[in-house]
């Protein structure tokens with residue numbers, strides 16, 4: 332399990348350990364680790380011109396001390412002071428190191444800074460850390476364009492401009508690598524910010540983990556450990572029966588994909604409720620499925636369902652399910668059926684468009700009044716949290732980084748997963764996700780577990796331009812040991828450079844290394 336801690340918890344943990352150490356020791360540890368990573372990257376790339384961007388807080392202090400260490404090792408370093416103030420002792424150390432020091436504290440970029448940035452092989456971003464507010468300081472708005480395309484950007488703690496809480500998307504520097512200290516923070520793993528992180532390197536400077544994590548990410552070992560495995564005494568009913576109300580005369584494929592995924596994910600049995608066309612196809616493709624309502628342990632409702640076009644049988648079965656005390660997963664059209672909180676576990680799986688529709692219907696407001704696409708894209712987890720609170724359910728927001736957001740009063744952390752390649756951006760992969768999560772709900776997994784587990788499996792398995800449904804089928808034939816290795820087996824040669832770096836980032840923190 333990867334855990335991230337919010338800023339107050341990080342500060343409290345740092346304060347507690349700092350009180351036991353000599354003055355400045357923690358910053359020295361951070362700076363030394365940072366300098367070591369920078370030196371390693373320089374030698375890997377065979378380059379040596381470094382520009383260090385130095386902000387006014389401790390993040391700038393870390394960077395300036397690291398710059399002094401690099402200069403002492405004979406590396407060509409220039410420091411650019413961009414904050415309204417500068418860490419005094421670190422500045423003295425930098426001056427002693429004899430490096431070029433430029434000031435760009437406000438206004439237009441000085442010529443010498445522009446030239447230094449254009450010629451840098453490595454840029455260390457030490458402008459803002461966990462004390463930063465979202466967005467770059469006014470005079471640095473154009474800074475990202477001044478950094479050479481082929482320079483390696485190493486962010487200190489977090490890329491400057493990002494929201495440390497990871498809730499809101501903002502103008503920021505995009506890093507190739509982020510070096511953080513002892514504890515991961517939400518910014519490193521949240522949908523609004525993870526894209527700018529690059530490879531995440533966690534340097535241990537001796538700050539112990541606080542008790543409560545704000546965010547978690549499941550590894551393959553967590554998923555393998557939680558996955559329900561049939562025991563000798565099990566039968567199809569004890570393994571869990573999933574009622575599936577998906578697809579329709581028009582979207583027959585959604586029915587096929589959700590049922591196929593549930594069956595191949597290991598559900599005890601599927602009862603499918605739907606009209607003739609998808610039922611006939613299912614009879615051919617999934618002979619083990621049974622048809623019509625009956626006793627089930629959980630329901631999957633809505634993938635490929637258009638409420639205006641749904642059969643009466645589907646609608647009344649869905650309404651009866653909603654009124655029951657059984658766990659339910661609502662996807663796509665099914666999201667429109669939920670009017671009020673249920674007492675039983677309820678998992679919603681909207682993509683961003685569906686989240687906008689759902690939250691708008693519930694009266695969630697945007698930054699300037701009515702909720703817009705921009706609000707949802709800018710702060711997906713903030714919107715999802717409001718929906719989760721209003722409907723007392725868990726909201727899984729789909730995307731390149733998927734977030735599972737529980738209601739606030741549950742006290743549970745947010746879970747985010749980013750286990751799949753971008754090939755998953757294809758019609759039908761959400762239907763497969765619904766089927767896999769539905770199977771886990773029916774198996775009686777803790778209501779919060781199916782979302783990240785199902786997501787992990789669906790995304791990890793669809794590691795190429797293969798039809799996703801086939802991937803789900805493949806999963807059932809793959810032993811759990813082999814499944815565990817899949818997360819590192821992405822087709823790197825088919826993936827763009829920036830994405831490849833992100834794949835490395837995932838494996839970096841993955842226990843299979």
Ligand SMILES: NC(=O)C1=CN([C@@H]2O[C@H](COP(=O)(O)OP(=O)(O)OC[C@H]3O[C@@H](n4cnc5c(N)ncnc54)[C@H](OP(=O)(O)O)[C@@H]3O)[C@@H](O)[C@H]2O)[C@@H](O)CC1
Nearest residue numbers: 345357358361388389390459460461462463464466468488
């Ligand atoms: N604590 C520890 O023991 C350790 C901490 N460590 C390091 O310290 C970092 C945290 O340091 P920090 O608290 O000084 O915050 P940091 O982000 O450097 O500066 C924030 C300052 O910038 C300003 N400002 C903010 N947003 C702005 C904006 N958008 N645009 C313009 N200005 C903005 C704001 O000033 P204000 O405007 O509020 O006056 C604020 O004062 C942490 O990330 C890690 O790298 C390590 O050494 C290990 C030990």
Ligand SMILES: Nc1ncnc2c1ncn2[C@@H]1O[C@H](COP(=O)(O)OP(=O)(O)O)[C@@H](O)[C@H]1O
Nearest residue numbers: 682729730731752753755756758759760761762
């Ligand atoms: N760029 C992306 N990178 C990785 N995964 C993605 C990306 N875009 C979408 N996905 C994943 O693909 C699935 C798409 O679901 P959805 O949009 O509901 O598709 P559909 O409704 O066609 O089944 C989700 O699991 C989502 O997390």
